[in-house]
Amino acid sequence: MKVPYSWLRDIVPGLPEDPTEVARRLSDSGTYVEAIHEVGVANASNGGGEPFRIGVVRELEQHPDADKLRVAKVDVGGGELQQIVCGAPNVAAGETVAVVLPGGVMPDGLKIKPAKLRGVESHGMLMSERELGISTEHDGIMLLDTELEPGAPLAHLFAIGDHVLELEITGNRPDCLGVLGVAIEAGAAMGLDLADLAPWDIDPNAEGDVHDHVAVELEASDLCPRYMARAFVDVKVGPSPLWMKAWLARAGMRSINNVVDVTNIVMLLTGQPLHAFDADHIGGSKIVVRRAHEDEPVTTLDDVERTLDPEMLVIADAERPAVIAGVMGAADVEVTGSTTRIVLEAACFDGHSIQRTSRQLGLRSESSSRFEKGLDPYSPELAMGIASRMLVELGIARLVPGTIDAQAPGGLQERPVFDMPADLPARILGIELGDDDIQDTLDRLQFRAMRAGDSWRIEVPHARMGDVTRPIDVVEELGRFRLAQIPSELPPIRTHGARLTDHQRLRRLLEDTCAGLGLHEVVTYGLVAPGTAESLGNAEETVLRLANPATVDHAELRTGLITGHLEVARRNHAAGERDVALFEVGRIFFAAPAGATGHDGLPRFSSERDVLGLLATGSLGGSRWDLGDGIPADYPAVAGLVASILAATGIEARFEPIPNAPEWVHPGQTAAVCAAGSGEVLGWVGAVHPRFAAAHGVEADAFAAHLDLHAIADARETVHRFTPFSEFPPVVEDIAVVLADSVAGGDVLIAAREAGGELLEHVEVFDRYVGEPIEAGHYSLALRLTFRAPDRTLTDAETAAVRAAIVASLEQRFDAQLRG
Structure with a gap:
């Protein structure tokens, strides 16, 4: 916004000729001056x-x-x-x-x-x-x-020469969109009084009544809480005087004619836009404030036909729209050289509606930029009075008696009135303020303030109703003009260095371990397309959705990392890179149950978990001339990676069957990852179902893993206890059993471990065979059993007894047959 400095000096006579200090103090108090331009004749x-x-x-x-x-x-x-x-x-x-x-x-x-x-x-x-x-x-x-x-x-x-202040007006200060509001700020910042300004309004000097010239119907009062209109006759449209042209030019506007220029000057002065209609072109001599009809056309002053919708507000006559409310007028009712009667409009429009209309039509004007910030409903009265006085005193027109003032049901919003504790400014700002200082500042800002006992009775001016509603807002008003008085203190120096939290250390350990195993770190997007969470088996009520997503493909918070990892694999495959081995430590999100609260007792709307995700396709390590094709990325390889990663955290991994695996994983090649000590489930590892992978553009076999960092942290022992190594030799024996195809190898390992007791140190599968002489529908599973005692060398009888117990358990649970 451009403000001619000469205007400010007219309203605040004590301002210095050089605007530099004024600009500094305005900026310090929140009305930021971006630049000072010297225009016209220098000096x-x-x-x-x-x-x-x-x-x-x-x-x-x-x-x-x-x-x-x-x-x-x-x-x-x-x-x-x-x-x-x-x-x-x-x-x-x-x-x-x-x-x-x-x-x-x-x-x-x-x-x-x-x-x-x-x-x-x-x-x-x-x-x-x-x-x-x-x-x-x-x-x-x-x-x-x-x-x-x-x-x-x-x-x-x-x-002929002036300085122009270019201001940045924040959205909460629409009162500073007029020179008068900026002058109030300048007076308060410099400690100067405003000039004794002439009465704003003027008495009518014509015969008749405003209702003889126009009637007003306020249909859309939700979008227009106040609409004022006056009528003028004997209008003489012509060029504006030089001083008026100069004022407009300094403020960045061009002169149109004397009537339009008056409305623009009043807008620049008060921040309240006005609009003048040629009264002879108002159909039916009636103004209707209504919503536009669907696809209703209107040709605006820039000679462009625009199509409206019912969410847009128009000022219409009995036949057609005359103004796109708060944005631009129509060409049919503009003031021209032949105009002899005008109707002057001053209104208050809903800021959100004007902003939407302006954006929808791609049409921005000086009026819309002000209305969309939300003007107070009392400013039309002030602007109407000033414009009437100018039109009459400049001999441009004569004022018809009467003012139409249509208001929404319930009347206008009352200005806020409240009590502020007298000690609140000192408690918040940290400086002592005398009653005279408080009174002086609030008076200059047009507040009505009166000390009564231990509090101040505050009445907020109409122009500040939008941003001053509580005692703390008044403290801000007092403080922003005294920032230089607030003592500054250096923060205390901490003698101890910053430390990572346990969670941060665990995260870095996992990241370093994965990188050391040859995996590549990726960071995928936390927002996903609608339906992604449901495809991973999550109930609809557990999904967090954005109220206003930037794009349709980023409308939900992710509940898993796998879809993002498959997208990374797809891109690599499309670029010719078939060997993918990646990891990510990221966050997943779920909606919290109804009524859930956090540690602080406040309502909690989301549940968030940090997880480690792995994905591998092709070969681990890739193809190299000295190492061949690398290790195939299959279930044993990825499970081995998971075991190595958990070992780095001090957890021995154990893999258990998943009874009800989700549809997007391969049921026969997926296992739960558990902590061997506590049995707590830490995540899962397995093959991505080929159909699910193909749906995400990955045709190759893909193997993935998912580990919950919070579960890992709970399973870790904070103090690692040393377990002495046995000094006695192990006894290693192999057995092979024939099992039905329906029996999972993981279940066999669990049963063998439970039956082996303390003397069975380790059990592992080292072979699986299908074919002659094994009958159809069965397979042979070879187990390697390692026996050891911590205090003695085991005898053949002891190992034979344990082996027999294991075989008996397998025969009983799985109908296994021991091969010779």
């Missing part, structure tokens, strides 16, 4: 404006040597006539003009010097509006009021 108030004067053309002759040039004798004061050569077609004897004499420096940096133009001396220049940066008009020179005194400084007529 106009400090000697630079002296050569810029009002002149009167006393004589005018044709240039002796140029058809398009004329020689003017211009009175610039003191009876002195300056000879100036000019080519403007509208110059004439007796006209009052704007003159720059030799020594003047134009806004574009051009220095005016005496010169000869086609042999004739010229001592200065007659200026157009564009040359002074007032407008883009340059078809002729500026013609001023003939009653002006020649020789008077041009700066007395309007600001």
Whole structure:
């Protein structure tokens, strides 16, 4: 937002000529000044404006040597006539003009010097509006009021030079979208009073009643809590005076005509947009504030036809939309040179609705940028009064008695009134504030404050109703103007270094171990497409969904890592890399049960777990000339990786059957990973079902694992106890049993371990055979049994007894037959 500094000085007369300190204090108090621009004539108030004067053309002759040039004798004061050569077609004897004499420096940096133009001396220049940066008009020179005194400084007529503050206005401060709001901030920051401004409104000076010219129906009061209208007659539409054009130019707007310029100047001053209708073009002399019809067309002032929907608010007449509310007017009712009656609108619109409409139509305006931040419902009254006064006092129109003020049911929102404990500012800010200091600051910010006992009674101004609603907000208002007074202290130096948590150390141990085993770390996205969680067997009520996802493929929080890992494998396979061995330590998310609470007793909406995921396809280690094709990525290989990873944490892995494996894993090649000591389930390892892998673009066999870091942490022993090695030799024996195909090898290992007791140190499968002489539907499983005692050498009888117990258990549980 651009704010001409001269406007601020008009409202806050005590501000210094140099805006630097004002800009610094505004920025320190929260109204950030991004830049200060010098526009127009440099140093106009400090000697630079002296050569810029009002002149009167006393004589005018044709240039002796140029058809398009004329020689003017211009009175610039003191009876002195300056000879100036000019080519403007509208110059004439007796006209009052704007003159720059030799020594003047134009806004574009051009220095005016005496010169000869086609042999004739010229001592200065007659200026157009564009040359002074007032407008883009340059078809002729500026013609001023003939009653002006020649020789008077041009700066007395309007600001020929100024500073413009470029401000960044945050979304919570719509009151600063007008110069008046910024002036209030500047006055408070500098400790200065505002000028005694003239009464905002003016009495009517025409006959009749506003209802003779227009009626208002407020249908969509949820999107427009207040709509005000006034009527004006005897309107004289024409160019605006120079000072008005200069004001608009400094603020970054162009002049349209005097009526529209008044509405824009009032908007720049108050932050409240206005709109003027040609009353003769309002169908049925009725204004209806309503929602647009489906696919309703409207041609806006930029001559573009736009299609509306029922979520958009329009200001319509009895026949068609006249304005896209808060965004832009329609061409049918704009004010033109033939307009003689106008209806002036000042309204308050719902900010979210205006923002949606502006974004949907791709149409942004000065009005929409203000309305979408949420203006207070009392600002239309102020803006309507100022605009009425300007239109009447400038002789542009006459005001018809009466004001239409349509409001939503229930009336306007009341300004907040509350009590603030008197000691609250000191407790929060850490500095003592006297009652006079508090009163002075709040008075300058337009608050009504009165000390009553141990508290302050605070009444918030209308313009601040949106962001000041509690005592702590008032403390912020007091504190932001005293940031320099708040003592600064260095934080205490901690003598001990930072330490990792147990969870962080476990995570790093797992990551380092996986990398040491030759696995590649990946980081996959935590958001997945709808339906992903259900495909992994999760119930719908356990899935966390985003209320406003950025894309449809990132609408849910993941409940597992496998789908992301399959996507990594697919990309690698597509690039020709068939050997994939990856790991990731990531977080998965589930919806917490209804009524769940956290350690702090507050409601908990999600349950989060850190997990380690592995995925392998092709060969582990890849193909190398010196090592061949590497180790095939199959179930034993991936299970071995899992065992090695857990061993690094001090946990011996044990693999147990999964009774009800999910559909996306291979039921015959998947096992639960357990801690051998406690039996606690830590995760799973196995083959990804070929159909599930193919659905994610992976045609090769894929093997995966999933380990829960929280379960691993619980299963680890915090103190590792040393178990002495047995000094006695082991006894190793092999047995082979014939089993039905329906018997899982993992179940056989569990049964053998349980039957072997303390003397069975280890049992493992070393062969599986199918074929003659084994009958169909059966297979042979070879087990290697290792026996050892910690205190003696085992005898043949002891090992035979344990072996017999194992065989008997297998025969009883699985109908196994011992092979000879």
